[in-house]
Amino acid sequence: MKAFIKYWNKPSRCAYLFLAPSVILLILFSVIPLAAAFGLSLFDVPITMNAASFVGLANFIEAFHDERFLNSLKVTAVFTLLEVPLQVFGAFVIAAFLTKNNFRNKLFRAIYFLPVICSATAVGIMWKMILHSNIGFITAVLQTMGFGKINFLNTPGLTIFVVSFISLWRSFGISAIIYVTAIQQVSASLYEAAEMDGAGKIKQFFHITVPSIRPTFWYILMTRFAGALQIFDIIYITTNGGPNYTTESTVTYIYSRAFSSASSMGYASAMSVILFVIIMAVTVFMYRKMNKED
């Protein structure tokens, strides 16, 4: 026993013991399901998984000939391009104004953070009601103001912008708070030195704040990219992919093929694998870019 304790008592070894719980959980809930998804994608499997026939790459071939899947990739790309830049840069600008720890800033931080802690279902239902084409509050106000009857959630071409806005509204608070924390960590002496050198607030922002919080910027960019590519909840609640599939994201479509209609788990897994490859490629690209900058 003593020998055992002695063996593991070295810092280089006991580190593995501390890591073990996380690694085990990661293997159980991430690595194994990932491997299973890869495996499933090669089979034709019903939802009950009581029968499986090997189909090779047929599910992948079907996916690339499936108009709805290709459309969902396009919708996801548009959503990501709308949501991510606004989230990453918008939250940064807001955060820059909320850095000081005074009462007003704390209040605004709390307000911006509020949607983050609300459930997506509640947020989705709320927006669905206030943007309803006939009985929605915002629609009615805009109509009274002479903007006409705007059908926010049922107009192809417009609804994807609305959904992106709702998603942005819901999640940008967390990005803003992370930025605020990062900005607050920048050494005050840097700003003092710059001020002594005659640099104004804007110059300080671009030459001190921006470079100092670059790792945070990359972190938010990467996580938001991955999140946007997996958008599901807000779309599922507000439009369920409509109108005419113009907001049907890839994950929404995967869900519908896995759990409703024909319930093809193998096909849904194949589409998940394709999405995984896309997310992986984007993540690796960004990671390399970040390291180069470092």
Next chain:
Amino acid sequence: MKKKAVSILLAAAMTISLLTGCGGAEKAAEAPQTEKEPAAQESEAEQAQPAADSQTVAEEPIKITFWNSFTGADGDMLTDLVNRYNEENTDGITVEMDISADFDSQLSTAFAAGTGPTMILSSSAYRFTYGDYMQDISDVFDRTNLDKTDFIQSYLDYCSEGDALYFVPFQIVGYYMYWNKDLFTAAGLNPETPPSTWDEWAEYAQKLTDESKNVYGSGISYDYAYQIAHIMQRFGGLAVTGESENWKANFEGNSGYAKFLNMYQTMVQNGDNPLEADTDSMASAGQIGMTVGGPWVTAGLDTAGVNYGIGLIPLGDAGDMNSVEVLGFSVTTAASDAEKAAAYKFIEWWNSENAEGSSPALEWSVANGFPAYTYSVQEKDAYKTNAKLSAMSAANPDAPTDFIVDSSFPGTNAIIADVIPEMINSVAFGSSSVEEALAKAQAAADKITADY
């Protein structure tokens, strides 16, 4: 570099695990423990007969699990009734109910893992998806005091495959026409005379529409596939007919479907029907003159104090129809013989009268506005004096009850979830002509029918 690659891989693994969180994947190719050869099942059923007899249940306390998806206000009532059964029954049976909004994935995951509840409450169409996990319960009438002849046969047929019965009816879900009487009066129409044909529907819709008040005469939603399906079949009959391995899809060249799609498109273009997914809320807000929906529509209308009437969906060229969906109790293969017998006891209690002549089935029907599936409930005063139920039960009992496809076609879900929404969306938003939409629907439906 290796460490970085590993960290990226693990981050990506976390990402995709969200997509594959359905669980049970490792059991993909593994047959569930409950899957047996039909002959073996029959032999076991024979051996199990004495154990399944209702007389043997009271020997010792038993718990059975009961899963369903009744998350709404009706779920509260169901909970109360189950609690009442647990308190009242003298057989030592405890029903543990689990209501889940994610019932479908919960069920499929459990079955994939070789487990599951004793009893479920679901659409009878579940027999096509989970048939391997459901027990034949046709002996329920032999082992309980339930009278098979009291059940309306067409509803029992809906729950059966050949001689095997997979569900005992619980709720009949039909779609009905609702019209706003105040809007009818305002438009100079007789509030007691709703449209009886679809030509009248279109004509009334035009009269009822009042743009200045945000009122639309017709409330057909492009997003309600079930509503569209109920209407469509009045125009052009069933979308899939035939028999096993010889199913035929009937979209392309179906003049009835084309007539419906043209009518819908015209009403949308004229502004008589909103281009809106959520028309139920508008009906509750008093902004829809006429709509078609399930009995749950009445809850919103009643709460909002709308003065409305209920009637049968207008007839179309396809003739008289009584299309319904039947929800029922089913016993899964995860249930032991004793559990199956206990489930039978519960089903028997649900359909049995107490000393006052009432039954949970009657209470459920009256409180939630669902038509009865037994003659005895239909004869009760509480049922007959309920205006809503009387209107809903006015359908011709001899009219076919199939809903959108032949009731024995296993691909109903795919037709409703994929084919019909694509068709109606493309017409509503003008991305296809009616003919193109029908041709596309035909191709998609042909693909589905080929699988069965």
